[in-house]
Amino acid sequence: MAIMSKKTVKDVNVQGKKVLVRVDFNVPMDKETGAITDDKRIRGALPTIQYLIDQQAKVILVSHLGRPKNGPEDKFSMKPVAARLAELLDKPVALASDVIGEDAKAKVADLQDGAILMLENVRFHAEETKNDPAFARELSSLAELYVNDAFGTAHRAHASSAGVANFLPGVMGNLIEKELDVMGKALDDPARPFVAILGGAKVSDKIGVIDNLLDKVDTLLIGGGMAYTFLKAQGKEIGLSLCENDKLDLAKMLLDKAAEKNVELLLPVDSVVADRFAADAKADTVMDIPSDRLAMDIGPETIKQYSAKVAGAKTVVWNGPMGVFEFDAFAEGTRAVAKAVAESGAISIIGGGDSAAAIEKLGFADQVTHISTGGGASLEFLEGKVLPGIDALLDKNPRRIFAAGNWKMNQGVPKEATDFLKALKPVVADAKATVAVGVPFTAIEAALKETAYTNINVAAENCHFEDKG
Incomplete structure (x- = not known):
C-alpha cells in the first residue's frame, strides 16, 4: 500500500481565512445526566485547533455525535461538547443552532480572526452519511479551506469527511498526520521482530487485516472468538465455542499463506471455558474443550506463550480483545496481553476500540507508543485500504503523475x-x-x-x- 504524502495544515496559509475543520467529537456521555464521561477525543484535536487559533484563522468545527435517526434531537446536541472544549481552551466557543442553516451562516459571517464556532451535529442531516453532493457543497460554502482531523471517521466517505474536499482545498490536521506517521511506518518499515496481535469475535471482521499483515509481520498471535474458527479448521474440537463454519475454508487458506510466508501464526493451546455465555458462569481452564463448553478467554499457557513473543518484539500492533473482556472472570487474557505490550519496550500501536479501552482501563496508556483514535479506521488502515477522508486531501507534491x-x-x-x-x-x-x-x-x-x-x-x-x- 502506497501511503501518499498529503498536505498538512502547516503547509497552507490559514491567517484570516475561514477554515472548516472536521473533528471527531463523538464522545461517550452519561445517559442519565448527559455529562461527557471521556473527553480524550476532544483533547486529541486540541493541537490543530490551537494552531489555527494562534494563526488567527476563523475556526469552524464540524462533528457528529451519536446516531440520531430523526433529525435534530436534544440528546445528540453538540452543546455539552462545545462547553467542554471552551473549558479546555479557556476560550469562548460559539455554537450554531444548525449546520448549514441561517444561524450557522450568520455566525460564520460574524466570526472574528482567532475565534471558534462549532456547528450543530452534522448527522442531524441524513445527507451527511449519504455523501450528498448538494449538502457537501452547501457545507463547504461556509469556508475557504478544509482541514480533516477526524481519523475516526476517515474510513467513511461522508459529506463532511470526503465530500467537502471536492469543493474546498483540503489538508490534514495534526492528529491524522500523527496516525499516518506512526501506523504507516509500522506497516512499511517496521523494526523487527514485528508481532501483530489480533482478537475479537469473528474471522470475517478481520479477513483483510490478517491477509495484509501476513505480508508484513514475523509473528501473528490470534485470540478472541475468531481463534476457534481457525482451530476448527485445523480439525480441533472447539465444543460450543463461537465458530463461523462458512469461513473454515478461508481460515485454512490463511493458515496456508502464513506457512508459505514463513510467518509464525500462533493459536490458543488452552482456553478458559464456561457452560454458558454469562458474567457469573463458572470458569474452567482446559487444553481440550469439552463438547458442552464454550471458550471465553485464552488460558494461562497461551498467555505465557503470547507474552514471550511480545517481550521479544521490536514492533507490536494490537487490535481486538483476547476474550470476553467485559466479563471480569474472562478478562485475564486481555489484561495479560495489555501488560505484556506495555512492558515490552517495543514500538507499540494499539488499534483503537476494545484494545484501547483495555490499555486505558488498566493504566498502561502512558507505556505504549500510540493509541489510535479510530477503531474502524485503524482496522481498515491495517487492512491496506485507502481511507476516503484522507485520499480526498491535497497531495503534498502538486505534480504527482x-x-x-x-x-x-x-x-x-x-x-x-x-x-x-x-x-x-x-x-x-x-x-x-x-x-x-x-x-x-x-x-x-x-x-x-x-x-x-x-x-x-x-x-x-x-x-x-x-x-x-
Missing part, C-alpha cells in the same frame, strides 16, 4: 470488468501515481464496487453503438 487508461467498449460486461480490475489491483497497489480507469457505462457499477477503498479511481466512458472497439 496521473496515470489513466480506458478500454473503450471492450470488457463492457460487468464480470469482465471485475475480473480485469481484480488482476489490476495488486499491480498498482504501491503506485506513486494517481491511478484511474475509464470503463464503459455498462460496467461502472461493478467497477466502483470492485475498486472501493483502493487507490484506483473510476471514470466513465460514453456509449457507442459498436459492441467493441
Whole structure:
C-alpha cells in the first residue's frame, strides 16, 4: 500500500481565512445526566485547533455525535461538547443552532480572526452519511479551506469527511498526520521482530487485516472468538465455542499463506471455558474443550506463550480483545496481553476500540507508543485500504503523475470488468501515481464496487453503438 504524502495544515496559509475543520467529537456521555464521561477525543484535536487559533484563522468545527435517526434531537446536541472544549481552551466557543442553516451562516459571517464556532451535529442531516453532493457543497460554502482531523471517521466517505474536499482545498490536521506517521511506518518499515496481535469475535471482521499483515509481520498471535474458527479448521474440537463454519475454508487458506510466508501464526493451546455465555458462569481452564463448553478467554499457557513473543518484539500492533473482556472472570487474557505490550519496550500501536479501552482501563496508556483514535479506521488502515477522508486531501507534491487508461467498449460486461480490475489491483497497489480507469457505462457499477477503498479511481466512458472497439 502506497501511503501518499498529503498536505498538512502547516503547509497552507490559514491567517484570516475561514477554515472548516472536521473533528471527531463523538464522545461517550452519561445517559442519565448527559455529562461527557471521556473527553480524550476532544483533547486529541486540541493541537490543530490551537494552531489555527494562534494563526488567527476563523475556526469552524464540524462533528457528529451519536446516531440520531430523526433529525435534530436534544440528546445528540453538540452543546455539552462545545462547553467542554471552551473549558479546555479557556476560550469562548460559539455554537450554531444548525449546520448549514441561517444561524450557522450568520455566525460564520460574524466570526472574528482567532475565534471558534462549532456547528450543530452534522448527522442531524441524513445527507451527511449519504455523501450528498448538494449538502457537501452547501457545507463547504461556509469556508475557504478544509482541514480533516477526524481519523475516526476517515474510513467513511461522508459529506463532511470526503465530500467537502471536492469543493474546498483540503489538508490534514495534526492528529491524522500523527496516525499516518506512526501506523504507516509500522506497516512499511517496521523494526523487527514485528508481532501483530489480533482478537475479537469473528474471522470475517478481520479477513483483510490478517491477509495484509501476513505480508508484513514475523509473528501473528490470534485470540478472541475468531481463534476457534481457525482451530476448527485445523480439525480441533472447539465444543460450543463461537465458530463461523462458512469461513473454515478461508481460515485454512490463511493458515496456508502464513506457512508459505514463513510467518509464525500462533493459536490458543488452552482456553478458559464456561457452560454458558454469562458474567457469573463458572470458569474452567482446559487444553481440550469439552463438547458442552464454550471458550471465553485464552488460558494461562497461551498467555505465557503470547507474552514471550511480545517481550521479544521490536514492533507490536494490537487490535481486538483476547476474550470476553467485559466479563471480569474472562478478562485475564486481555489484561495479560495489555501488560505484556506495555512492558515490552517495543514500538507499540494499539488499534483503537476494545484494545484501547483495555490499555486505558488498566493504566498502561502512558507505556505504549500510540493509541489510535479510530477503531474502524485503524482496522481498515491495517487492512491496506485507502481511507476516503484522507485520499480526498491535497497531495503534498502538486505534480504527482496521473496515470489513466480506458478500454473503450471492450470488457463492457460487468464480470469482465471485475475480473480485469481484480488482476489490476495488486499491480498498482504501491503506485506513486494517481491511478484511474475509464470503463464503459455498462460496467461502472461493478467497477466502483470492485475498486472501493483502493487507490484506483473510476471514470466513465460514453456509449457507442459498436459492441467493441
